[in-house]
Amino acid sequence: MMPHAEPEPSRPLWSWIRSSPGTHIWLLIIAVTSVVVVIAPDHLDHVLLHRNSSNIHELTRHPIRALLSSAFWIENPASLALYAALFELFHAPVERWLGTLRWLAIIATAHITATLVSQKLVLMAIQDHRAPRSMVHVVDIGVSYGLAAAAGVLTYRLPAPWRWLYLAGVVAFFGIPLLGGGTFTDLGHAIALAVGLLAWPLTRHPQPTHVSRET
Numbered sequence: 001m002m003p004h005a006e007p008e009p010s011r012p013l014w015s016w017i018r019s020s021p022g023t024h025i026w027l028l029i030i031a032v033t034s035v036v037v038v039i040a041p042d043h044l045d046h047v048l049l050h051r052n053s054s055n056i057h058e059l060t061r062h063p064i065r066a067l068l069s070s071a072f073w074i075e076n077p078a079s080l081a082l083y084a085a086l087f088e089l090f091h092a093p094v095e096r097w098l099g100t101l102r103w104l105a106i107i108a109t110a111h112i113t114a115t116l117v118s119q120k121l122v123l124m125a126i127q128d129h130r131a132p133r134s135m136v137h138v139v140d141i142g143v144s145y146g147l148a149a150a151a152g153v154l155t156y157r158l159p160a161p162w163r164w165l166y167l168a169g170v171v172a173f174f175g176i177p178l179l180g181g182g183t184f185t186d187l188g189h190a191i192a193l194a195v196g197l198l199a200w201p202l203t204r205h206p207q208p209t210h211v212s213r214e215t
Contacts, residue, residue: 020092022100027087034077049139054115056123056136071111073141090150102202110149110195114188122184145192152196156203
C-alpha cells in the first residue's frame with residue numbers, strides 16, 4: 001500500500017482528505033446515491049432502496065451485488081450530514097492510523113458478517129412464524145455496520161484510562177438496545193462492533209501515517 005502523503009499546511013482540508021482516501025471516496029458515493037434518492041420520481045426511491053438492500057430476497061438472488069451495493073446507500077438522505085460527521089469521527093482516524101487496506105479489510109469483514117448473521121436470524125424467525133413473511137423484502141442498508149466496526153477498532157487507538165471509558169460507552173450504546181429485544185439491525189451493529197474489537201491483532205503494527213517528502 002502506498003504511504004499517506006505528508007500534510008500540506010497551506011491546504012489542511014485537502015491534506016485530511018488525502019490522508020484517508022477510502023473514507024472520502026465512500027462518503028462521496030453515498031452523497032451521490034443520496035442525491036439520486038432525492039431526485040427520483042415518486043415510489044422509485046423505494047424501489048432503489050429495496051433493490052440495493054442486503055435482505056433475504058436480494059441475498060438469495062444476487063448475493064455479491066447485494067452485499068456490495070448495500071454499503072453505498074442510506075435510507076434517509078436527510079441524514080447525510082450526520083453520516084459525514086460520523087465518517088470523519090470514526091472511519092477517517094482509523095484509516096489514517098492503520099492504512100487503507102487494513103481499514104477496508106476490517107470494515108468489509110464486519111459488514112459482510114453482520115449482514116449475513118442478522119439476515120440468517122431473520123430467515124429463521126420467518127420459518128418459525130415469529131416474524132412476518134414480508135421481512136424477506138425488508139430494507140437492510142449496511143453503512144452503519146461499518147461505522148460500528150470502526151468505533152470498535154478505534155478503542156485501541158486511545159490511551160488508558162480513556163480507552164476503557166470509551167469501550168464502556170460504545171458497548172453500552174450498541175448493547176443496550178439488544179437488552180430490550182432489539183431489531184435485526186441492532187444485532188448487526190453488535191456483531192460489527194465485535195468484529196472491530198476482535199481486529200486487535202491488525203492494530204499492533206499500524207501503518208506510518210505520513211512520510212517525509214524528498215528534497
